[in-house]
Amino acid sequence: MVSYDDLRLATGNFNQENLLGKGSFGSVYKGNLREGSPIAVKVLDVERTGSWKSFLAECAALRSVRHRNLVKLITxxxxxxxxxxxxxxxxxxxxSNGSLEDWIRGKRRHTNGDGLNIVERLNVAIDVACVVNYLHHENGAQVVHCDLKPSNILLDEDMTAKVGDFGLAKLLISRTRDQSSISSTRGVKGSVGYIPPEYGLGEKPSTAGDVYSYGITLLELFTGKTPTDEIFTGGSSLKEWVKMAFPASIEQVLDQDLLPNKGSLCHEGKSIxxxxxxxxxxxxxxxxxxxxxxxxxxxxSMSDALCKLKSSRDMLLKFDLFISIYIKLLYICCIYMNLSGGFLCK
Incomplete structure (x- = not known):
């Protein structure tokens, strides 16, 4: 463990200039440990009911899991x-690259002014699906996050997405008989707009609930619209809005940065x-x-979603790769024919 004085020193006495944001159970500050390592310090609001449960749930959940797409708990x-x-x-x-929410809202952009393109967004979606699938199906103890949303998805310096904020997490089914399950909070678990409908009816947290929250996040990632946007009034919602345009009129709901009619996209030297x-x-x-x-x-299931997303990425990149290879081969053929006195490219 680290001491209170160490954290006070690392964050400049929890200076507001180092405040990264506020969550459901506390505030997060940027800091630097004595050895110079940058850290994010989540200070829990101890006066809020459930703060101890949140603290214990997050420690328990992260102690039982290890994955490249989880924000690492240091101490x-x-x-x-x-x-x-x-x-x-x-x-x-x-x-260092903040939250996915910041990128969707346009608060963060690349140095050239561009937002996230389709490949970058798809990579984020796959990163998140990978870790949620791990929590649900590949970990020793099945963990449900209970609060998947863009503000809880963070991006490192390489734009790798990592899931954080396990304050609502629930350890569900242990693979060993002697380990009991834990619950971290009371009442409905999650954030407005991302909570699956069955939770409002009293159903317990489940992997299917996480899948719903992930699906809403996925729709938000590609439409740029939050589920609590003011355009969704009465009986309308983000998913119903997308469903009405799907598949024939998706241009009506896409984030403007993603409209395909803007032309070909260049990714790692390849044209899409x-x-x-x-x-x-x-x-x-x-x-x-x-x-x-x-x-x-x-x-x-999350494993099915992950499989579909990976297939979509493969098709997106390989389709144009095949075209690129064909064009290069044709170009080489033209050069050869010219050098050999042929007439194909004259």
Whole structure:
């Protein structure tokens, strides 16, 4: 564990200039440990009901899992502050490219002014699906995150997406008989707009609930619209809005930065045609809709979603790769024919 004084020093006495944001159970500050390592310090609001449960749930969930797409928990602090009040904090690796929410809202952009393109967004979606699939199906103890949303998805310096904020996490089914399950909070778990409908009816947290939250996040990632946007009034919602345009009129709901009619996209030296982008976007929105079916039993699993997303990426990149190879071969053929006195390219 790290001491309160260490964290106070690392964050400049929790200076507001180092405040990265506020979550459901506390504030997050940027800091630097004495050895110079950048960190993110999540200080829990101990006066809020459930803060201790959140602290214990996050520690328990992250202690039981290891994955490249999880924000790394470095250490924790349970101490007394300078006012002699209880102090709880979690220390994480610092994610230099902020949250996915910031990128969707346009608060962060690349140095050239561009937002996230279709490939970058698809890579983020796959990163998140990978770790959620791990939590649900590949970890020793099945973990449900309970609060998947763009603000809880962070990006490192390489734009690798990592999931954080396990304050609502629930350890569900242990692979060993002697390990009991834990629950971290009371009442409905999650954030407005991302909570699956069955939770409002009293159903317990489940992997299908995470799939729903992931699906809403996926739709938001490619439409740029939050589920709580003011355009969704009455009986309308993000998923119903997308469903009405799917698949024939998806241009009406896409984030403006993703409209295929803007022309070919260059990715790692390869050109991706508008047609390939359009077909991929239809597939991606289809995955989002499959994840957000009202009935938990009607939703696809996270492993199915991950498989579909990877296939979409393969098709997006390989389709134009084949075209690129064909053009290069044709070009070489033309050069050869010219050198040999042929007439093909004259």
């Amino acid at each position: 924790s602090c349970s101490s007394i502050d300078f006012k002699n009040m209880e102090f709880l904090a979690l220390v994480y690796e610092f994610m 045609s508008p047609e390939a982008q359009h077909d991929c976007l239809i597939a991606l929105l289809g995955v989002g809709l499959s994840c957000t079916v009202d009935s938990p039993n009607g939703r696809i």
